[in-house]
Each structure stands twice: as C-alpha cells, then as structure tokens.
Amino acid sequence: MSEHPIVVFTDGAAKGNPGPGGWGVIIATPDGHVTELGGGAAHTTNNQMELTAPIEALRHLQRTAGRLAIYTDSTYVIKGIREWIWAWRKRGWKTAEGGDVLNRELWERLSSLVEHRGKGGIEWHYVRGHTGIPGNERVDEIANAFALKRHPQLYHGPLLRYPLPIFDIPDDTSVPKRTAGSASSGKGKAAAYSYLSVVDGTPMRHKTWAECERRVKGRSGAKFKKAMSAADEAAILRGWGFGVGDL
Secondary structure: OOOOOOOEEEEEEEOOOOOEEEEEEEEOOOEEEEEEEEEEEEOOOHHHHHHHHHHHHHHHHHOOOOOOOEEEEEHHHHHHHHHHHHHHOOOEEEEOOOOOOOOOOHHHHHHHHHHHOOOEEEEEEEEOOOOOHHHHHHHHHHHHHHHHOOOOOOEEHHHHHHHOOOOOOOOOOOOOOOOOOOHHHOOOOOOEEEEEEEEEOEEEEOOOOOHHHHHHHOOOOOOOEEEEOOHHHHHHHHHHHOHHOOO
C-alpha cells in the first residue's frame, strides 16, 4: 500500500436551499490519476448535497484500496461523521433537544461507507471555502454548475495533464471552533463575521443568518455564504464578481 493517501475534495451547493442542487468531487490517486465526479438533484438542500459528495466519492472508491484524505469546507459533514453521529445513534437518531436528526438516511449511508474503509482508513480535513484553494474552488464550481443544470466537462486522466495544482493545500486543516451548544443541535455553526447574499444581481451584507435567509428564501438564482473574517468576506465577493465597495 502506498504511504501517500488518495486525496479527495468534496463540495455541495443548493440554489434556494431547498432548491436545485449539485455536488462535486475530485479524486487524485498516488499513482498519478485524477477523476472528477459530479451530479445534481432537482429539489434538495445545501447540507444534503454536502453529504452526497463524500458518499459518491466513497462509492466510487469502494474497490480501491488505500488511505483517504478527504478535504471539505463543510464542518457539518466533518463534525457529524466524526462526533455527533455516535450520540445520535444512542438517542435513536434524535437530537439533544429530542427532535429528529435531519438527513438520517444520508448519514447512515455515509457511515456505512466510512466503516467499510476500516479504522483509520479516512482522515477528514477542513478547508475554508472561497480562499483560492484549487481543489476546493474546482469542486465548488462543479457543484454549482450542476445546481444550475449546466453540465461541466469532468476531467478523467493523468495528473500531469490536470490543469490545477491539486496538492496545493494549507498546512492547517483543523476544524474551526464551535459556538457553545452548537453540537447538541446537530447543526454546528462556527461564529460568523457576516452573511452575504446576492439577489437579482445585487449583493448585500447581513449580521445574522435569519436576515440572510429571509432575503434569499424562495428567490431563484440567489446566492448566499457565511464569511468568517473580513478577508473571507472579500474573497467570497470576488468569487461572485463583486467588491466590498459594492455592499
């Protein structure tokens, strides 16, 4: 077995949340091969697509031996599969407040695939979205293309011909700290600097998720993202074709 892991990037997106969604995956194997995967759903949520991406990656790799290093910008996925799922199972798939755990079927599917890799077979890594990390940017592009019902050309071939520096990855891939009580709900949100939205081509900054949600809910083509810092906010806006001065 190679000492180098199979590197996997995953991402999901939904337009409207719920609304049309998509997921994207990049798989780079130690033998120098890159495979891009992607797909979509007509009516879904961002979290469902974030879960679907690693599920599809693991399904694709079921017959491929080796350790995996999975990179995602979803703390929901990482914390859920590494920590929360054990408590959910003990409580009969209930949250600490007694409500049903959302997306149970997807969590069970992901858990089964993770267990199939064996103990220590997967390392989960967090990468911040919209900060120029090539692999993360590309899976975001794939996911959003499928959410918009566009079918991007997916690469399948040698690493030497792949146009992105897929191994350009930050040294620190630890999960951001959570606000108090977030894990008990199973939703886990890191403290936000701001929330951003774009509706009908106009960007806007919001202090709370509730404000942002009210603006984008049910609006076709709306975009929204949580920013963790001023630099993160500026990077998100650049990715959407705007500047901070446009807010």
